[in-house]
Amino acid sequence: MFWTTILFAALAPAVAEKVPPVTPSSIVAEAPAAAWKEIPADDLLQFEVKGRGTVVIQLSPDFAPVHVENIRLLARNGFWKGAAIYRVQDNYVVQWGNNETEKPWPRGVVPSPPPEYDRPLAGLTISPLGFPDPFAPKVGFADGWPVAYNPAAGWATLTHCYGYVGAGRGLSPDSGVGAELYAVLGQPTRHMDRNLAIVGRVIEGMEHMSALPRGTGPLGFYEDSKSAVPLISVTLASSLPRAARPRFQVMDTSSESFARYVRSRANRLDEFYEVPAGGVDVCAVQVPVRRAP
Amino acid sequence: MFWTTILFAALAPAVAEKVPPVTPSSIVAEAPAAAWKEIPADDLLQFEVKGRGTVVIQLSPDFAPVHVENIRLLARNGFWKGAAIYRVQDNYVVQWGNNETEKPWPRGVVPSPPPEYDRPLAGLTISPLGFPDPFAPKVGFADGWPVAYNPAAGWATLTHCYGYVGAGRGLSPDSGVGAELYAVLGQPTRHMDRNLAIVGRVIEGMEHMSALPRGTGPLGFYEDSKSAVPLISVTLASSLPRAARPRFQVMDTSSESFARYVRSRANRLDEFYEVPAGGVDVCAVQVPVRRAP
Numbered sequence: 036m037f038w039t040t041i042l043f044a045a046l047a048p049a050v051a052e053k054v055p056p057v058t059p060s061s062i063v064a065e066a067p068a069a070a071w072k073e074i075p076a077d078d079l080l081q082f083e084v085k086g087r088g089t090v091v092i093q094l095s096p097d098f099a100p101v102h103v104e105n106i107r108l109l110a111r112n113g114f115w116k117g118a119a120i121y122r123v124q125d126n127y128v129v130q131w132g133n134n135e136t137e138k139p140w141p142r143g144v145v146p147s148p149p150p151e152y153d154r155p156l157a158g159l160t161i162s163p164l165g166f167p168d169p170f171a172p173k174v175g176f177a178d179g180w181p182v183a184y185n186p187a188a189g190w191a192t193l194t195h196c197y198g199y200v201g202a203g204r205g206l207s208p209d210s211g212v213g214a215e216l217y218a219v220l221g222q223p224t225r226h227m228d229r230n231l232a233i234v235g236r237v238i239e240g241m242e243h244m245s246a247l248p249r250g251t252g253p254l255g256f257y258e259d260s261k262s263a264v265p266l267i268s269v270t271l272a273s274s275l276p277r278a279a280r281p282r283f284q285v286m287d288t289s290s291e292s293f294a295r296y297v298r299s300r301a302n303r304l305d306e307f308y309e310v311p312a313g314g315v316d317v318c319a320v321q322v323p324v325r326r327a328p
Numbered sequence: 329m330f331w332t333t334i335l336f337a338a339l340a341p342a343v344a345e346k347v348p349p350v351t352p353s354s355i356v357a358e359a360p361a362a363a364w365k366e367i368p369a370d371d372l373l374q375f376e377v378k379g380r381g382t383v384v385i386q387l388s389p390d391f392a393p394v395h396v397e398n399i400r401l402l403a404r405n406g407f408w409k410g411a412a413i414y415r416v417q418d419n420y421v422v423q424w425g426n427n428e429t430e431k432p433w434p435r436g437v438v439p440s441p442p443p444e445y446d447r448p449l450a451g452l453t454i455s456p457l458g459f460p461d462p463f464a465p466k467v468g469f470a471d472g473w474p475v476a477y478n479p480a481a482g483w484a485t486l487t488h489c490y491g492y493v494g495a496g497r498g499l500s501p502d503s504g505v506g507a508e509l510y511a512v513l514g515q516p517t518r519h520m521d522r523n524l525a526i527v528g529r530v531i532e533g534m535e536h537m538s539a540l541p542r543g544t545g546p547l548g549f550y551e552d553s554k555s556a557v558p559l560i561s562v563t564l565a566s567s568l569p570r571a572a573r574p575r576f577q578v579m580d581t582s583s584e585s586f587a588r589y590v591r592s593r594a595n596r597l598d599e600f601y602e603v604p605a606g607g608v609d610v611c612a613v614q615v616p617v618r619r620a621p
């Protein structure tokens with residue numbers, strides 16, 4: 036009852052001096068400048084979804100370097116002129132590109148990249164999440180990214196969380212060039228971990244893709260190609276004049292702010308939440324990203 | 329290399345006698361009639377999202393009996409005439425109802441239901457998932473539903489998975505009547521487990537809500553009430569003439585078919601997936617539901 040009274044008191048406007056509760060949002064809002072890292076302009080890919088708005092993707096060169104370099108070359112060479120979103124499968128993925136047309140690769144693109152589905156654990160500094168994961172022996176965060184890893188086997192992989200972007204591929208064991216991309220738009224598709232290459236994540240504007248009509252064909256493909264939603268100006272931030280570049284920061288996942296943020300995510304306790312889980316999923320943490328202030 | 333060759337061979341039309349791989353879909357398709365249970369008509373709530381299509385929700389009376397009975401009374405008495413979807417927050421929830429208008433409750437509605445955020449574990453027959461969960465000591469399936477549970481403390485709760493429907497509530501510790509409902513539309517919001525009452529799940533037509541424009545106000549509320557999307561004919565299947573009732577079946581989660589389905593989800597291995605995770609999240613399992621054949 037005491038607790039209940041406190042909760043009600045918190046709502047009374049008269050108690051103006053009350054200290055607001057610590058929440059994931061308040062920790063992000065109060066994090067010092069040192070807890071944030073600028074995302075390099077060469078790691079930011081942006082495009083406009085026609086009639087919807089702008090999507091910004093942070094690329095992940097430390098995890099899929101060959102695919103990411105392919106994507107940069109494709110962007111710089113205008114490969115995605117005429118590209119469109121052609122697949123939206125509910126609770127699964129949204130997918131875009133030139134839909135397997137026979138357009139030739141720009142010079143320098145590696146047509147058969149290695150399968151960058153995981154990478155050596157060595158070389159990564161991981162802050163372990165500290166809670167169990169149903170899909171992998173361990174999960175944690177490395178340089179701003181959520182990772183699943185296996186200390187015994189020595190691999191680490193980015194996790195297929197909401198908004199994470201991977202390189203589409205066919206049935207064959209090659210890993211896709213990076214020309215056809217998908218983003219997860221529902222339940223994390225963690226069964227894809229180590230089976231497809233994650234090349235980045237949507238850091239702004241995911242709602243311009245997630246709110247698109249679902250495709251009614253098999254696997255959510257649009258049955259009529261006229262339904263495909265054009266992408267306009269697929270551009271690397273580094274290709275823009277300096278003043279026009281979007282600038283983003285990601286929270287340093289080795290910072291004390293991030294550790295507090297994770298603890299708060301795992302122990303939601305404020306006016307609204309009264310029974311904390313005491314744990315959180317690696318994808319539910321959602322690494323904070325913001326526009327540079 | 330041998331495996332690679334097999335994969336290519338599988339694509340060759342000449343190899344017509346090849347046995348198709350076992351996948352979650354093939355297990356569902358081949359499950360015997362005995363592996364399916366009819367959903368009672370009184371547990372099916374349906375409505376049309378104006379201009380979009382029909383949504384069908386399976387109610388969960390074994391977990392939130394008072395809320396579910398409220399919902400039945402609200403539906404039977406036309407309480408949701410004029411109701412609308414007024415909140416769509418990306419990667420979080422879609423929410424609908426009369427948006428806290430002062431409409432009086434129909435007779436019989438319990439205005440302050442008990443907090444049916446969890447229930448006693450006793451009385452449930454649970455098939456454990458068998459993989460760790462970051463949010464709860466144990467997870468599994470009970471009578472067609474995903475549950476998190478704590479054998480030591482003796483509670484069980486439905487899990488906030490994609491498409492799962494809960495009763496909205498205010499800050500106060502009361503649990504909401506069941507008049508304002510939300511459905512999860514992204515990363516499972518498992519931190520809500522045991523803090524809000526799950527009253528059911530969307531079993532058909534989730535795409536008619538998940539593809540709606542995201543609200544641009546705080547928490548994804550539509551800033552202009554004219555943006556709200558009307559709900560038409562919110563009806564229990566049991567209120568319809570027998571011939572007009574939708575009929576659904578859910579896979580018996582204690583069946584051998586379901587056990588095989590879970591194993592297949594945890595060990596995706598077919599032409600496309602070559603590295604099975606060896607585990608799966610309780611929400612990623614997605615209990616199979618189908619129209620009655």
